[in-house]
Amino acid sequence: MLERRPVFPNVIELNYQARRRLGCCVYLIYDKHDWLLIDIGYEDTVAEIIELIRQMGFPLAQCRYLVVTHADVDHVQGMARAKELLPEAKLVGHPGAAKLLAEGERISTYAEIAAQGISIDLPVINLDQTVTEGDILPIGDLQLAVWHTPGHTSSQLSFRLGDLLFSGDNIFRDGCVGNIDAHHGSDLPDFITSLERIRDSDVKWLLPSHGPIFRKDNRVLQSTIDRLTKYQHMADFGTCAIDWPLLDEWEDELVKGFDAQSPATKPSTTSI
Numbered sequence: 001m002l003e004r005r006p007v008f009p010n011v012i013e014l015n016y017q018a019r020r021r022l023g024c025c026v027y028l029i030y031d032k033h034d035w036l037l038i039d040i041g042y043e044d045t046v047a048e049i050i051e052l053i054r055q056m057g058f059p060l061a062q063c064r065y066l067v068v069t070h071a072d073v074d075h076v077q078g079m080a081r082a083k084e085l086l087p088e089a090k091l092v093g094h095p096g097a098a099k100l101l102a103e104g105e106r107i108s109t110y111a112e113i114a115a116q117g118i119s120i121d122l123p124v125i126n127l128d129q130t131v132t133e134g135d136i137l138p139i140g141d142l143q144l145a146v147w148h149t150p151g152h153t154s155s156q157l158s159f160r161l162g163d164l165l166f167s168g169d170n171i172f173r174d175g176c177v178g179n180i181d182a183h184h185g186s187d188l189p190d191f192i193t194s195l196e197r198i199r200d201s202d203v204k205w206l207l208p209s210h211g212p213i214f215r216k217d218n219r220v221l222q223s224t225i226d227r228l229t230k231y232q233h234m235a236d237f238g239t240c241a242i243d244w245p246l247l248d249e250w251e252d253e254l255v256k257g258f259d260a261q262s263p264a265t266k267p268s269t270t271s272i
């Protein structure tokens with residue numbers, strides 16, 4: 001039997017378990033004989049991941065849930081294959097993710113980014129159960145609390161287990177966040193609210209969907225919140241921004257007419 005390398009009691013992360021990068025983070029939470037997986041990654045690593053799990057002594061028939069943090073292809077492409085290998089498991093995620101996956105939607109799942117020549121297979125995935133804010137996923141005697149944390153996408157979920165928050169694409173160790181993109185349903189005010197909720201919570205550890213596990217640090221969270229707060233007023237973020245103060249300044253100046261001598265002609269970045 002393969003030695004288990006839990007990152008916390010009752011939690012194994014498959015990249016840490018394999019001691020190499022497989023793809024997105026895949027968390028296995030277990031208690032008694034029951035276990036679940038949060039995300040699975042791309043299809044080409046599914047067989048390897050499930051073989052690792054089998055070798056660690058987890059009965060495949062005892063997988064209770066295959067959990068989708070959100071519907072992005074790099075998190076869920078392998079879910080249809082995983083469900084074939086783990087037929088007893090219930091596929092669960094947010095109702096918004098359920099809709100995208102049932103429709104095989106390709107734009108907001110990042111399966112198709114035509115402008116960059118990206119086109120990735122995304123099998124239709126039918127969730128067995130939807131969950132959202134306040135729901136509980138039981139595993140043995142453990143209870144995984146569902147948080148709805150929209151922003152990166154409207155159907156982003158996080159999951160709390162004691163001091164741990166499986167935080168999806170909300171924030172990574174370097175303070176980066178999941179892609180902000182209008183075509184993905186990103187929403188900056190919602191994103192800020194979700195990050196504030198994480199900041200104000202008493203969880204101690206963040207277990208993200210990409211990159212290393214890290215301690216919750218409110219200085220890092222605050223600097224990310226401050227950055228996203230600025231994004232709300234920057235043209236760089238297109239229709240994800242809520243306003244662009246420069247256009248208000250321009251309107252005032254239009255009334256007066258152009259004046260090459262005006263100090264206003266000097267570029268300034270003070271508002272960002």
Ligand SMILES: [Zn+2]
Nearest residue numbers: 072169178209
């Ligand atoms: Zn992601």
